[in-house]
Amino acid sequence: MAESIPVxxxxxxxxxxxxxxxxxxxxxxxxxxxERYGSIASGAxxxxxxxxxxxxxxxxxxxxxxxxxxRGLTGHxxxxxxxxxxxxxxxxxxxxxxxxVKVERSITINRPAAEIFRFxxxxxxxxxxxxxxxxxxVIDEKHSHWVAKSFSGRVIEWDVEIVNEHPDELxxxxxAAGSPVPNAGTVRLKAAPNGRGTEVxxxxxVYPPAGMLGVFGxxxxxxxxxxxxxxxxxxxxxxxxxxxxxxxxxxxxxxx
Amino acid sequence: MKAITWQGWHKVELxxxxxxxxxxxxxxxxxxxxTAICGSDLHLYDGFxxxxxxxxxxxxxxxxxxxxLGSEVKNLKxxxxxxxxxxxxxxxxxxxxxxxxxxxDNTNPNAYLAEKVYxxxxxxxxxxxxxxxxxxxxxxxxxxxxxxxxxxxxxxEGLEDEKVLFLSDILPTAYMAAxxxxxxxxxxVAVWGCGPVGLLATRCALLLGAERVIAIDRVKxxxxxxCADERVIALNSDKTTDLQEALKxxxxxxxxxxxxxxxxMEAHGTSLGxxxxxxxxxxxxxxxxxxxxxxAIMACRKAGTLSIPGVYGGFLDKIPLGAAFAKGLTFRMxxxxxxxxxxxxLERIERGELDPSFIISHRLSLEEGPGAYExxxxxxxxxxxxVMRP
Numbered sequence: 001m002a003e004s005i006p007v008x009x010x011x012x013x014x015x016x017x018x019x020x021x022x023x024x025x026x027x028x029x030x031x032x033x034x035e036r037y038g039s040i041a042s043g044a045x046x047x048x049x050x051x052x053x054x055x056x057x058x059x060x061x062x063x064x065x066x067x068x069x070x071r072g073l074t075g076h077x078x079x080x081x082x083x084x085x086x087x088x089x090x091x092x093x094x095x096x097x098x099x100x101v102k103v104e105r106s107i108t109i110n111r112p113a114a115e116i117f118r119f120x121x122x123x124x125x126x127x128x129x130x131x132x133x134x135x136x137x138v139i140d141e142k143h144s145h146w147v148a149k150s151f152s153g154r155v156i157e158w159d160v161e162i163v164n165e166h167p168d169e170l171x172x173x174x175x176a177a178g179s180p181v182p183n184a185g186t187v188r189l190k191a192a193p194n195g196r197g198t199e200v201x202x203x204x205x206v207y208p209p210a211g212m213l214g215v216f217g218x219x220x221x222x223x224x225x226x227x228x229x230x231x232x233x234x235x236x237x238x239x240x241x242x243x244x245x246x247x248x249x250x251x252x253x254x255x256x
Numbered sequence: 257m258k259a260i261t262w263q264g265w266h267k268v269e270l271x272x273x274x275x276x277x278x279x280x281x282x283x284x285x286x287x288x289x290x291t292a293i294c295g296s297d298l299h300l301y302d303g304f305x306x307x308x309x310x311x312x313x314x315x316x317x318x319x320x321x322x323x324x325l326g327s328e329v330k331n332l333k334x335x336x337x338x339x340x341x342x343x344x345x346x347x348x349x350x351x352x353x354x355x356x357x358x359x360x361d362n363t364n365p366n367a368y369l370a371e372k373v374y375x376x377x378x379x380x381x382x383x384x385x386x387x388x389x390x391x392x393x394x395x396x397x398x399x400x401x402x403x404x405x406x407x408x409x410x411x412x413e414g415l416e417d418e419k420v421l422f423l424s425d426i427l428p429t430a431y432m433a434a435x436x437x438x439x440x441x442x443x444x445v446a447v448w449g450c451g452p453v454g455l456l457a458t459r460c461a462l463l464l465g466a467e468r469v470i471a472i473d474r475v476k477x478x479x480x481x482x483c484a485d486e487r488v489i490a491l492n493s494d495k496t497t498d499l500q501e502a503l504k505x506x507x508x509x510x511x512x513x514x515x516x517x518x519x520x521m522e523a524h525g526t527s528l529g530x531x532x533x534x535x536x537x538x539x540x541x542x543x544x545x546x547x548x549x550x551x552a553i554m555a556c557r558k559a560g561t562l563s564i565p566g567v568y569g570g571f572l573d574k575i576p577l578g579a580a581f582a583k584g585l586t587f588r589m590x591x592x593x594x595x596x597x598x599x600x601x602l603e604r605i606e607r608g609e610l611d612p613s614f615i616i617s618h619r620l621s622l623e624e625g626p627g628a629y630e631x632x633x634x635x636x637x638x639x640x641x642x643v644m645r646p
Contacts, residue, residue, distance in 0.1 A: 006611060007449075017506075047527070063635045081350075082356050084282055107460060108350070110348065110349055110350050110353070129346075187341050196350060197350070230368065232632060233367060234367055234368075237349075237361065237362065238346075240347065241348045241349050241361070241362055242281040242282075242346045242347075242349075242362050243281070243282075243328070244281060244282060245365075246280075246363050246365045246380060246389070246402070247280065247365050247451060248279075248365060248389065248391055248392070249257065249279070250277060250279050251276055251277075251279070251391070251392045251400060252257070252259065252273040252275065252276055252311060252313065253259030253309075253311040253312060253392065254259060254263075254269075254271030254273050254275040254310075254311040254312070254313060255261065255263070255269075255271050255310070255311055256309065256310040256311030
């Protein structure tokens with residue numbers, strides 16, 4: 001049997017994971033929602049025409065079509081960027097009114113509210129239960145810098161500001177303007193009845209990359225924002241109540 | 257190390273796999289000295305439990321010697337001999353605090369899978385599909401045991417492994433099943449199924465004060481084992497034309513005061529209902545065969561209790577809930593809260609009041625284990641309980 005006790009999966013990452021991740025900034029959104037759908041549609045039409053047409057003309061059409069599809073999917077147009085114009089809604093704090101995904105979930109944790117509040121208020125603790133967060137750096141009392149992996153596995157990062165807090169009761173954060181994945185959330189803590197601990201309620205809004213297309217894509221892959229919030233809450237409960245996160249990563253298995 | 261792994265329907269094999277490691281601070285690693293095949297392992301073997309993956313290590317009844325300790329484990333030391341409960345419990349959540357250990361909130365990393373099917377998830381289990389956490393099981397040379405400060409029970413010197421192994425699952429299961437019957441003086445308890453759990457349930461029911469126990473099964477060997485205690489009467493369900501009538505006769509026309517279903521979802525029968533169940537599960541239109549459940553509901557006396565340790569997984573048909581309602585029955589069921597019973601049952605074993613080893617029919621090596629699954633399933637070779645020494 002092994003002499004040394006290998007590093008725990010829970011909070012301490014391995015050597016490899018502690019190295020600086022390859023950072024890929026997402027190109028900024030500068031194409032509006034409706035225009036993006038139009039872009040994909042016309043791009044698809046062009047590609048179909050290209051296939052029918054063949055020859056050099058077909059290649060050109062196909063190339064154009066692919067470009068249109070790409071700018072529709074990513075929301076970023078290189079030409080617009082050069083020209084300095086944008087048809088996307090102005091990026092503000094948090095999440096634009098009627099777009100994006102909103103998730104509300106509750107969980108009861110068998111610990112006092114003060115303890116839970118103290119734990120989540122320290123942003124460095126967030127990666128311990130938010131599994132898509134690689135790392136959080138604290139900038140000052142109200143600001144921190146979050147590094148995460150997106151649904152597709154790409155590393156993205158943004159700044160976060162605490163915009164409201166009532167100790168042991170409420171905490172609200174928003175991503176800073178220009179974030180690639182605008183998001184905002186509120187955590188509410190309330191004593192659960194008769195010694196059951198604390199009811200933790202989270203309301204979370206996110207405007208994923210590629211807008212609603214990203215949401216549909218995510219639904220196909222199964223990692224919806226709802227599921228993520230639920231899993232993160234479950235991990236918060238585990239860490240708060242037991243000090244570790246239940247896992248089987250690293251256990252043996254047979255021929256498969 | 258060597259381990260028995262699931263490879264598909266009716267396919268288990270002995271594989272060479274990496275040794276387990278300490279992963280979380282409350283883990284230990286145990287060198288397995290004795291392990292067993294459970295009746296519920298047959299549900300995995302027969303393909304009744306979803307979310308199994310090829311290569312999953314099986315086994316949830318095991319004991320052995322502590323060989324590695326996580327940084328937070330203070331109650332055990334290397335070399336201690338322990339029996340490990342089949343459910344993994346954190347000891348600190350709402351359910352663990354109330355001794356409902358098999359319903360622990362915090363030990364299933366795949367809780368979302370169980371929540372999809374059942375609404376909420378219980379504790380993670382060793383070797384019992386990914387819906388229950390996907391933990392590598394104990395039909396192996398070594399096992400990683402999480403929350404070792406809560407689960408494993410240290411066994412004192414002087415007690416053989418065979419006498420205490422079943423504290424891991426089937427003895428507490430049988431005891432909880434009998435306890436759930438709320439046995440009063442003069443009660444007659446009927447137990448369906450003379451497999452390991454049923455056999456032990458007959459003994460536990462007597463320990464808890466039952467006047468008499470009626471043991472029901474189709475297999476003569478198992479009925480004989482049940483009746484080794486003279487307070488147990490055997491009823492062969494295949495040879496009894498009218499089971500309900502027979503049960504009434506044995507109880508002065510009242511019906512059994514409580515009924516234990518120690519058979520569960522893969523029940524067999526020859527009635528029309530049983531044939532219907534077979535057809536439905538074979539075509540995947542139903543997931544469980546409730547022959548025994550129906551019989552027990554019909555037989556149980558008014559205001560009696562139905563105690564269900566037998567595993568049910570999904571959905572079943574044609575349950576006479578009307579009869580249960582009309583008679584005001586109480587249903588008590590669920591995965592065993594093993595941790596709650598281990599110490600008191602160990603004490604009973606130490607005092608000689610219980611010796612669960614009488615159910616063991618086969619003593620094998622780990623290599624012979626995969627073959628034994630088939631033997632156990634077919635109840636061949638007088639097979640009642642298979643234990644394996646890795």
